[in-house]
Amino acid sequence: MNVLIIGVGLIGGSFALALRDRGLAERIEGVEASEEHARRALERGLVDRIVTLEEGLPSADLIVLATPVDTIPLLTVKILNRIAPHQVVMDTGSIKGELCEVVAMHARRGRFVATHPMWGTEYSGPDAASRGAFAGRTAVICERERSDRDAVETVERLYGALGMPLVSMEPEEHDLHTAYVSHISHITSFALALTVLEKEREEQHIFDLAGGGFESTVRLAKSAPRTWVPILLRNKYNVLDVLREHIHQLQIMRRMIERDDAEGLTAAMQRANAIQKILP
Amino acid sequence: MNVLIIGVGLIGGSFALALRDRGLAERIEGVEASEEHARRALERGLVDRIVTLEEGLPSADLIVLATPVDTIPLLTVKILNRIAPHQVVMDTGSIKGELCEVVAMHARRGRFVATHPMWGTEYSGPDAASRGAFAGRTAVICERERSDRDAVETVERLYGALGMPLVSMEPEEHDLHTAYVSHISHITSFALALTVLEKEREEQHIFDLAGGGFESTVRLAKSAPRTWVPILLRNKYNVLDVLREHIHQLQIMRRMIERDDAEGLTAAMQRANAIQKILP
Numbered sequence: 312m313n314v315l316i317i318g319v320g321l322i323g324g325s326f327a328l329a330l331r332d333r334g335l336a337e338r339i340e341g342v343e344a345s346e347e348h349a350r351r352a353l354e355r356g357l358v359d360r361i362v363t364l365e366e367g368l369p370s371a372d373l374i375v376l377a378t379p380v381d382t383i384p385l386l387t388v389k390i391l392n393r394i395a396p397h398q399v400v401m402d403t404g405s406i407k408g409e410l411c412e413v414v415a416m417h418a419r420r421g422r423f424v425a426t427h428p429m430w431g432t433e434y435s436g437p438d439a440a441s442r443g444a445f446a447g448r449t450a451v452i453c454e455r456e457r458s459d460r461d462a463v464e465t466v467e468r469l470y471g472a473l474g475m476p477l478v479s480m481e482p483e484e485h486d487l488h489t490a491y492v493s494h495i496s497h498i499t500s501f502a503l504a505l506t507v508l509e510k511e512r513e514e515q516h517i518f519d520l521a522g523g524g525f526e527s528t529v530r531l532a533k534s535a536p537r538t539w540v541p542i543l544l545r546n547k548y549n550v551l552d553v554l555r556e557h558i559h560q561l562q563i564m565r566r567m568i569e570r571d572d573a574e575g576l577t578a579a580m581q582r583a584n585a586i587q588k589i590l591p
Numbered sequence: 592m593n594v595l596i597i598g599v600g601l602i603g604g605s606f607a608l609a610l611r612d613r614g615l616a617e618r619i620e621g622v623e624a625s626e627e628h629a630r631r632a633l634e635r636g637l638v639d640r641i642v643t644l645e646e647g648l649p650s651a652d653l654i655v656l657a658t659p660v661d662t663i664p665l666l667t668v669k670i671l672n673r674i675a676p677h678q679v680v681m682d683t684g685s686i687k688g689e690l691c692e693v694v695a696m697h698a699r700r701g702r703f704v705a706t707h708p709m710w711g712t713e714y715s716g717p718d719a720a721s722r723g724a725f726a727g728r729t730a731v732i733c734e735r736e737r738s739d740r741d742a743v744e745t746v747e748r749l750y751g752a753l754g755m756p757l758v759s760m761e762p763e764e765h766d767l768h769t770a771y772v773s774h775i776s777h778i779t780s781f782a783l784a785l786t787v788l789e790k791e792r793e794e795q796h797i798f799d800l801a802g803g804g805f806e807s808t809v810r811l812a813k814s815a816p817r818t819w820v821p822i823l824l825r826n827k828y829n830v831l832d833v834l835r836e837h838i839h840q841l842q843i844m845r846r847m848i849e850r851d852d853a854e855g856l857t858a859a860m861q862r863a864n865a866i867q868k869i870l871p
Binding site for chain 2: 522568571
């Protein structure tokens, strides 16, 4: 199978490595807007060639979109406009509602598979691409029944070969649940970094004391704005809903600390401990 | 050297393992209030014997307090009241201000070394004790000049042998900086778990989507209330100060999302990204 990856960064590059390591692609070409990223993707052997979309499209069996979420809907339409009937297009973006709405009435909707592999790190670009990504993580497929059977089978076979359990979701459902579970984590982590940078003027102290739990909680604050600003804004209402709840929970904890309410804090922490049963 | 560890849980147990693995202690005895923990500490070989404080104290060269922070000040005084001039007492607690205040005028203040090894996990009890803990993490020593020279040397030699860089801090300074860097991380993590458990009623979705960053951000929410309620309440004013700032930062992000302020969000995330330079 010949694969064309649009956007050879953290996700596109890791996907390329995974396909190659498992012998799932004969040829992998990449389209990459950044010259620097294109050079690094070639140097690291993530793709065989860097091509333009025009050059790469005709001979690709599978086209994978792995660009920031604000660019995906229009790009998907433009690519669908130009593919042949046997070609398959998939995306890997973190927002599915707008995308599925935009392609809904496209004459070639069936050739498209909307997906979200639930893997990522705080780093971005081709240098962040890593081997062994995706394995064991869930791959979400949205509007599975609106894609042609062979297109879904191609995508599911690849994700399956990468060791990813598959889950079907409606796009609205996906955007709601990822706001709850993934997007809010990024907001808290960015806000935590800003809090500590604001309060703690001595960087050496941050470094010395980071062993006390800070390091893992603040990890996501290293994430790229180019990736995360569009995600938060394109999932605005779900994100605001969960962010309001999070601020509310913090205010409750604040009041309990103000009142030396050890019993209330204990009960709240015990409720929070329930997360252990879900994520052992 | 004979070591007596009071509280054979995550910290006390890991400290015992580290001392033993490096051949730093001939005999390690433990005092443990929980029968179940005492049994597990023996089964895992963390200590040679479980003893009462009365039994263990006379023959110990070093007494290590590793109990919850609300119990440490009185326990330290009671132990100092009963030791011989050659014995050394140290603690490993997360709060230093109240403790140093309580022992300040004790006739045997010099035999005590106030320390905080900056290592921990979200788990507790003897089963959570692990090999290789502490290495590379900072050990904070407070009021170093108020401890006898030989006592400080004993403690610093042990931490040094465990591969821990040493840092001296005043107790107030320690409590301020740990509130900024460690305690706030626990609050945000507990509040994040409560937020997600409140909003996301379908546990399967939390499990499926946790790969999107949630898992690391919520890790600390598994921490024990018995450990963390006393830490937050005994560091109340510092904790409230940083918690107020954190809620403020979240409110700023909320307003930017409400207004589709991509530029503002980008600038905020770029500022947060600076944490990368401090914690690479």
